[in-house]
Amino acid sequence: MKRKLEERFNRILLMVPLILREEGASIDELCEKLEMSRDEIITDLDLLFLCGLPDYGPGDLIDVSIENERIFLSMADYFSKPLRLTENEALALLVAGEALIRANVLKETSAIGKAMEKITRVLGEKEKQDMYDVARRVEVEIESEPGEWWKGVARALEKGMNLALEYYSFSRDEVTQREVEPVSFVFSHGNWYLYGWCHKAQDWRLFRLDRIRGAKLTKRVGPTHADEEVVPPVVGERGADRTFHHVELKLSREAGRRVIEELPDAKSREGEDGKIYVELRTQNLEWLSIYLLKFSGEVEIVSPRELSEMVKKRATEMLEMYEESLTQN
Amino acid sequence: MDKIERLINLTAYLLESARPVTFDRLCQTVYAEYLHRDEPGSTDAAKRMFERDRDDLGDMGIVVKAEKDAETGEVSYTISKDEYYLPNIELEPEEKIGIAMLSSLFRGSGAPFERPVHSALLKLGFYQDDFLKGEGIPRIHMVGSPKEREALNEIFLAIAQRKNITFSYQRFGSNEKGERRVSPYGLVYRKGCWYLVGLCHERGEVRSFKVERMIPPIKAERASSRKPDFEIPREFDLRRESSWEFLDAENTESLNAVVRFDGRIFPPSSQSPFPVVSVRGEEGKSVVTYSVRNTDEFVDWILGFGTRAQILDPPELIELVVERLKGIVEVAGS
Numbered sequence: 001m002k003r004k005l006e007e008r009f010n011r012i013l014l015m016v017p018l019i020l021r022e023e024g025a026s027i028d029e030l031c032e033k034l035e036m037s038r039d040e041i042i043t044d045l046d047l048l049f050l051c052g053l054p055d056y057g058p059g060d061l062i063d064v065s066i067e068n069e070r071i072f073l074s075m076a077d078y079f080s081k082p083l084r085l086t087e088n089e090a091l092a093l094l095v096a097g098e099a100l101i102r103a104n105v106l107k108e109t110s111a112i113g114k115a116m117e118k119i120t121r122v123l124g125e126k127e128k129q130d131m132y133d134v135a136r137r138v139e140v141e142i143e144s145e146p147g148e149w150w151k152g153v154a155r156a157l158e159k160g161m162n163l164a165l166e167y168y169s170f171s172r173d174e175v176t177q178r179e180v181e182p183v184s185f186v187f188s189h190g191n192w193y194l195y196g197w198c199h200k201a202q203d204w205r206l207f208r209l210d211r212i213r214g215a216k217l218t219k220r221v222g223p224t225h226a227d228e229e230v231v232p233p234v235v236g237e238r239g240a241d242r243t244f245h246h247v248e249l250k251l252s253r254e255a256g257r258r259v260i261e262e263l264p265d266a267k268s269r270e271g272e273d274g275k276i277y278v279e280l281r282t283q284n285l286e287w288l289s290i291y292l293l294k295f296s297g298e299v300e301i302v303s304p305r306e307l308s309e310m311v312k313k314r315a316t317e318m319l320e321m322y323e324e325s326l327t328q329n
Numbered sequence: 330m331d332k333i334e335r336l337i338n339l340t341a342y343l344l345e346s347a348r349p350v351t352f353d354r355l356c357q358t359v360y361a362e363y364l365h366r367d368e369p370g371s372t373d374a375a376k377r378m379f380e381r382d383r384d385d386l387g388d389m390g391i392v393v394k395a396e397k398d399a400e401t402g403e404v405s406y407t408i409s410k411d412e413y414y415l416p417n418i419e420l421e422p423e424e425k426i427g428i429a430m431l432s433s434l435f436r437g438s439g440a441p442f443e444r445p446v447h448s449a450l451l452k453l454g455f456y457q458d459d460f461l462k463g464e465g466i467p468r469i470h471m472v473g474s475p476k477e478r479e480a481l482n483e484i485f486l487a488i489a490q491r492k493n494i495t496f497s498y499q500r501f502g503s504n505e506k507g508e509r510r511v512s513p514y515g516l517v518y519r520k521g522c523w524y525l526v527g528l529c530h531e532r533g534e535v536r537s538f539k540v541e542r543m544i545p546p547i548k549a550e551r552a553s554s555r556k557p558d559f560e561i562p563r564e565f566d567l568r569r570e571s572s573w574e575f576l577d578a579e580n581t582e583s584l585n586a587v588v589r590f591d592g593r594i595f596p597p598s599s600q601s602p603f604p605v606v607s608v609r610g611e612e613g614k615s616v617v618t619y620s621v622r623n624t625d626e627f628v629d630w631i632l633g634f635g636t637r638a639q640i641l642d643p644p645e646l647i648e649l650v651v652e653r654l655k656g657i658v659e660v661a662g663s
Binding site for chain 1: 331332333334336337338340341342344345357358359385388389390391412413414415416418419420421423424425426427428430431434435440441442443444445446447448449450451452453455467468469470471472482483485486488489514515516517518519520521561567568628629630632633634635636639641647650651652653654655656657658659
């Protein structure tokens, strides 16, 4: 079956049991739960309205009604319980579960293992084997050294407490103290982060777990920020000060392509001279100055001047470091 | 009638009916509107349609069983309630939290199993008060690349069903696009990027493709056939195939590179993109030896540490770094 059709069919077979209870189901809740829009739900209900049992008379068809933003279904008792997991669902659970188990960063790791065991127990032996065979060929590497403070951060999240963090900022090469209201763990580009409201910056911040040098639980005073924002908009070393800098770069074709690939929010155009012109906004020139080092002679910083000086300074310092060691030897 | 409507009706009927249903009876009900009595071959066409529907339901785990009457020899069909309905799988509170986290982790990330994980958890939670909404589930997210979701879904499916796929691919560092035909063996997510690993028919060898550079549509060949297109060689090992430092790098001889890090920033070996050969401490600093194939990538990576990492050996790598740094000083802001 075509994948989209299969997804929709499976979704309908799940939607019916969720609605089919005396109190019905609220449309909003259903939208959220099934990650569907209102229109999509109504379209599916219109379809269900035409379905039922032979001889497909009014008394045989599924009855759908909507009252006060709640949906009610009847005459569909045969769909009162959900369909068992499809192969795709079981496989997805297995692959995701294995990834999280291998990552071995959560205290729930062993519980996930046990749950997986129970879930796959209902599968047939052959089915199970096939599935493990596919799961072995899909690998999500989310393991990274989370550092020793992971547990403390997890406890603060669990108890709704704040953290007094001692944090090493890589781009500034300094250790700072700050109070943070933790909101979530985030995995991005090979690293685990703590995401939270930083009282020092009065803004949302990401903290790489392996750069936390100390974490103490403290009582939360005042209002919580946890409900405001859950998923961080940008992950990376950017986001260090509140002003945005407008940056313009001129790069060789090769380097230009790399920058575009690695910084997806950058704008680019090809000049008549064959060079790639890139414009981007960053909150962290320090970070960008390190990043640009790898493009060596292939990047010209058009603006701001501050950035080109930073890059030059950094490169000069490094050159001195190497030259010093060469003369020593 | 829509196909989906027909599938719902067929499932409902076979699930609800106390006794198995004959094909004749199906012709009078679910398939009635497809039959034109006066047209020869019309019943055969309906039969073929039914068999296709049966296969489609089978793909979703809904097994339509055929039973043959011992006396009349007539075949009739049924869906077993026991096999259709999800049994109640009792999970401990901690187990519920654990698997609810799976959904939270991958939601919105574009991972190919994001949606099926979510629907699986809704199903599992059906008997146990919807544990996805429960208190005490730590918030945990993976930041992925949602725009690759569609491509990844196709690839994931092709891997599971062992179907050959074709797509056009943009090579790294060039404008060229080329058509590729690949037997997809496996999929790897590493450092923010997805890679497809499979047999490239153009080159006749196992290669990796960065999903980001695969240009949709990704088409499965002979998608309607259920038979797998290929077997995976017994010796195929995803870990080994994807273990070289940068999946795009060409295979060349490796060399040992020695780097001195400021104690504070030495990256743990599990996070290093290059295999670590040895580590030793020296006056509060760490001296690490890496095995390096792609020297350019290595120099890039080390430059990113600024003055907090210094290559000590071999001389040709130091030369490469110095050359690069001189280039920067000359060009930047000129």
